[in-house]
Amino acid sequence: MKITSISFKKTLYSYFEPFTISLGSHEEQENVEVCVKLKNGIEGYGEASSLFVISGETAAMLEKLHQTVEDILIGKDVESYANLFHDLQTLRATPAIKAAIEFAIVDAFCKQFNMKPYQxxxxxxxxxxxxxxxxxxxxxxxxxxxxxxxxxxxxxxxxxxxxxxxxxxxxxxxxxxxxxxxxxxxxxxxxxxxxxxxxxxxxxxxxxxxxxxxxxxxxxxxxxxxxxxxxxxxxxxxxxxxxxxxxxxxxxxxxxxxxxxxxxxxxxxxxxxxxxxxxxxxxxxxxxxxxxxxxxxxxxxxxxxxxxxxxxxxxxxxxxxxxxxxxxxxxxxxxxxxxxxx
Amino acid sequence: MKITSISFKKTLYSYFEPFTISLGSHEEQENVEVCVKLKNGIEGYGEASSLFVISGETAAMLEKLHQTVEDILIGKDVESYANLFHDLQTLRATPAIKAAIEFAIVDAFCKQFNMKPYQxxxxxxxxxxxxxxxxxxxxxxxxxxxxxxxxxxxxxxxxxxxxxxxxxxxxxxxxxxxxxxxxxxxxxxxxxxxxxxxxxxxxxxxxxxxxxxxxxxxxxxxxxxxxxxxxxxxxxxxxxxxxxxxxxxxxxxxxxxxxxxxxxxxxxxxxxxxxxxxxxxxxxxxxxxxxxxxxxxxxxxxxxxxxxxxxxxxxxxxxxxxxxxxxxxxxxxxxxxxxxxx
Missing domain, CATH: 3.20.20.120 (Enolase-like C-terminal domain)
Structure with a gap:
């Protein structure tokens, strides 16, 4: 089943309490939600979340990869997930968005076959x-x-x-x-x-x-x-x-x-x-x-x-x-x- | 879906022409076919094939593992294939039969979800x-x-x-x-x-x-x-x-x-x-x-x-x-x- 659209959505969360690690403190967390939609209406979901001090990724920059990801995925069959994973290796600088997209693909693949991802x-x-x-x-x-x-x-x-x-x-x-x-x-x-x-x-x-x-x-x-x-x-x-x-x-x-x-x-x-x-x-x-x-x-x-x-x-x-x-x-x-x- | 039975069947084949490698010559090949059956009637197929000079396995000895394999698999859910694979690691001396059983499990799992194994x-x-x-x-x-x-x-x-x-x-x-x-x-x-x-x-x-x-x-x-x-x-x-x-x-x-x-x-x-x-x-x-x-x-x-x-x-x-x-x-x-x- 072909992928017809991919949407990105930035979401901002507050921590209940400020969270400090050796690399820095955080009061907020900004993530990017991903939805991969198939031709038959099935939707697969993912979320990219990164700490800048650890991976150098920000939600704002991840969001800007939307067109790039569309170019990679639109029109491709979700059943060929190994090929999609291969092509997504180009997102080497931004593993958080790669994770979200790859999971959204698996999520859609599983829905297509009425299977839970953990199965x-x-x-x-x-x-x-x-x-x-x-x-x-x-x-x-x-x-x-x-x-x-x-x-x-x-x-x-x-x-x-x-x-x-x-x-x-x-x-x-x-x-x-x-x-x-x-x-x-x-x-x-x-x-x-x-x-x-x-x-x-x-x-x-x-x-x-x-x-x-x-x-x-x-x-x-x-x-x-x-x-x-x-x-x-x-x-x-x-x-x-x-x-x-x-x-x-x-x-x-x-x-x-x-x-x-x-x-x-x-x-x-x-x-x-x-x-x-x-x-x-x-x-x-x-x-x-x-x-x-x-x-x-x-x-x-x-x-x-x-x-x-x-x-x-x-x-x-x-x-x-x-x-x-x-x-x-x-x-x-x-x-x-x-x-x-x- | 639970596994209810496993059957082994020895089959003997002749080569069209004798086949020689540095380790020996072969005119016949004896394999063991495996069928894993689920409670709902779904059957998954596998075949074990080994060259004794390479892996030390014979069809006759593989066949004798039938009870051992039943003890490992009967009553288990095919959807928990990672657990089954884990338990089948005990077949460490006989990878050919391990291969046949693992594939038969995947074959049954895929039929359960109406999916081809290559997908x-x-x-x-x-x-x-x-x-x-x-x-x-x-x-x-x-x-x-x-x-x-x-x-x-x-x-x-x-x-x-x-x-x-x-x-x-x-x-x-x-x-x-x-x-x-x-x-x-x-x-x-x-x-x-x-x-x-x-x-x-x-x-x-x-x-x-x-x-x-x-x-x-x-x-x-x-x-x-x-x-x-x-x-x-x-x-x-x-x-x-x-x-x-x-x-x-x-x-x-x-x-x-x-x-x-x-x-x-x-x-x-x-x-x-x-x-x-x-x-x-x-x-x-x-x-x-x-x-x-x-x-x-x-x-x-x-x-x-x-x-x-x-x-x-x-x-x-x-x-x-x-x-x-x-x-x-x-x-x-x-x-x-x-x-x-x-």
Missing amino acids: FFGGSKNTLETDKTVGIENLENTIKKVKRIYDEGFRKIKIKVGRDVKNDIERVVKSKEVSPQASFIVDANQGFTPKEAVEFAKALYAEKVDVVIFEQPVNRYNIEGMRFVRFNSPYPVAADESVFTKYDALKLVREDAVDFINIKLMKSGLSDAMSIVHIAQAANIGLMIGCMGESSIGIRQSIHFAAGTGAFLYHDLDSHLSLKEESFRGDFVQDGPFIILE | FFGGSKNTLETDKTVGIENLENTIKKVKRIYDEGFRKIKIKVGRDVKNDIERVVKSKEVSPQASFIVDANQGFTPKEAVEFAKALYAEKVDVVIFEQPVNRYNIEGMRFVRFNSPYPVAADESVFTKYDALKLVREDAVDFINIKLMKSGLSDAMSIVHIAQAANIGLMIGCMGESSIGIRQSIHFAAGTGAFLYHDLDSHLSLKEESFRGDFVQDGPFIILE
């Missing part, structure tokens, strides 16, 4: 457990928010670190005291030097903090530094900003640089995300899945992908929980940390 | 061009058969070599004279030493033979030898027997050992074949697809996979052309070298 991806499960994230805050607010999240039922808690080693150690150690059954993902967003990262990890280990993932401790391009942290830290080290494309993933495998990869559709598009799953599984590297600032219509992309493939040990799919939305537009039920596909 | 795999194209193969024969018969194949319209011709360098050089060089527009795949099936392989390749190059792939020149476990041939031969070197699993593929990538991988569903199953496609694409390694001794019902597995993914530069899908079959059971049209999916 297309392999139908592994229909329930996921996500973590919830606390940004960089002072000690008091960190503990308050960790406790709140813990009381909401979350047992995987992500804490942003990477600005001040001593302070970050204290923030995580004290957080443990108010959430005794929780496991932690600590995410430095490139903020540490390799030696700071090792100091940080060893200090938490000495305090018996249950850290399941230490994300992106050092600069994304410092592959040698990632490997140093991996081999000198007691916790599994995950690449996030270091891996956008499948080529990045293979390079890290060849360099023995990481224990885990954090796949985000917004960094890789659906096509490279699929490849990274296969590469990581062949390399015995663990997988988590994360998000940028997707709303409920966007986070469903990662939910279907993660549930279908069943490839991820940890799910960090909480962006929609932090944004004010006029209405919930997911095709899933959120029950505390649990996400249930209908 | 499931990406719908890249519906026409492929295959080569046709000449086994190890004396010079006279080699030339006679190459000419016959060329006259049938094939422009990609595969010639088996690997028993005698001087003789093989003469066989290929003289073959070129009777098929001026043909490109050649030369396949040693591990028969050469690394230095013999380089001698062979350089001799053909000096005679300006258009060799597009030099397959498995040396022993499957001699990865260092494969790399030696790769870096000392003017032609692209492909791994065949060296790559069964995705782990094998990643290892060869890490060792910079090959230019191409020859994927065969019968070596990898569908699941590892998919992974190898992703790994090779991330590593900028070329792909060809080959076969064992599949009949028309079995070769369609590779046809759908290759047409859907569009991942292969060369197709060596000719086994069904060499077997005597009571009736043609493919869902494709064979027109000389062209295979057209209906």
Whole structure:
């Protein structure tokens, strides 16, 4: 069935509370919604969401690719999705919009065959457990928010670190005291030097903090530094900003640089995300899945992908929980940390 | 939809003419047909075909896995195919039966959603061009058969070599004279030493033979030898027997050992074949697809996979052309070298 139109729509969201990571603070999130329409009226949806400090994309610039994307897709058959994915690789500078378009294509393809996207991806499960994230805050607010999240039922808690080693150690150690059954993902967003990262990890280990993932401790391009942290830290080290494309993933495998990869559709598009799953599984590297600032219509992309493939040990799919939305537009039920596909 | 039964059926085929490779000669081919039946009556088909000298599998032993496979699959939902593929990884010693079962699952899944398997795999194209193969024969018969194949319209011709360098050089060089527009795949099936392989390749190059792939020149476990041939031969070197699993593929990538991988569903199953496609694409390694001794019902597995993914530069899908079959059971049209999916 041929693609007859593609529409882009910019949407602005406010965070319930300002959200700070080592790279910067955010109070708003601007996304681009994508709708791919087929000749028979079927519509497939996607959403592009990026943090400029991470991927260099803005909603305003993504919107300007509309004509380019129309030129690639209009008149093409949605059943030839592998060809469309191939042609969309030209969107190499803008993986967020590539992700949204590729998912919208799969969404339309699935509707065409009366199939759910998570079945297309392999139908592994229909329930996921996500973590919830606390940004960089002072000690008091960190503990308050960790406790709140813990009381909401979350047992995987992500804490942003990477600005001040001593302070970050204290923030995580004290957080443990108010959430005794929780496991932690600590995410430095490139903020540490390799030696700071090792100091940080060893200090938490000495305090018996249950850290399941230490994300992106050092600069994304410092592959040698990632490997140093991996081999000198007691916790599994995950690449996030270091891996956008499948080529990045293979390079890290060849360099023995990481224990885990954090796949985000917004960094890789659906096509490279699929490849990274296969590469990581062949390399015995663990997988988590994360998000940028997707709303409920966007986070469903990662939910279907993660549930279908069943490839991820940890799910960090909480962006929609932090944004004010006029209405919930997911095709899933959120029950505390649990996400249930209908 | 739940799987309610799985049936295995051994079938014996005769080759039109005895077929010789460096590892041995064959006059017959025994395969195992698989039928996966769903509760609603839908049936998915697969076929396992192996050459004992390559994979150590026999039809008789594959048949004995029937109960094991039933234990894994009966009562499971075909829509959860990723889970089923995961569980079928226990068939690690017998990739041919794994391939047949995995394809039968996909075949049933696709029928459930009224989709063609090649659409499931990406719908890249519906026409492929295959080569046709000449086994190890004396010079006279080699030339006679190459000419016959060329006259049938094939422009990609595969010639088996690997028993005698001087003789093989003469066989290929003289073959070129009777098929001026043909490109050649030369396949040693591990028969050469690394230095013999380089001698062979350089001799053909000096005679300006258009060799597009030099397959498995040396022993499957001699990865260092494969790399030696790769870096000392003017032609692209492909791994065949060296790559069964995705782990094998990643290892060869890490060792910079090959230019191409020859994927065969019968070596990898569908699941590892998919992974190898992703790994090779991330590593900028070329792909060809080959076969064992599949009949028309079995070769369609590779046809759908290759047409859907569009991942292969060369197709060596000719086994069904060499077997005597009571009736043609493919869902494709064979027109000389062209295979057209209906």
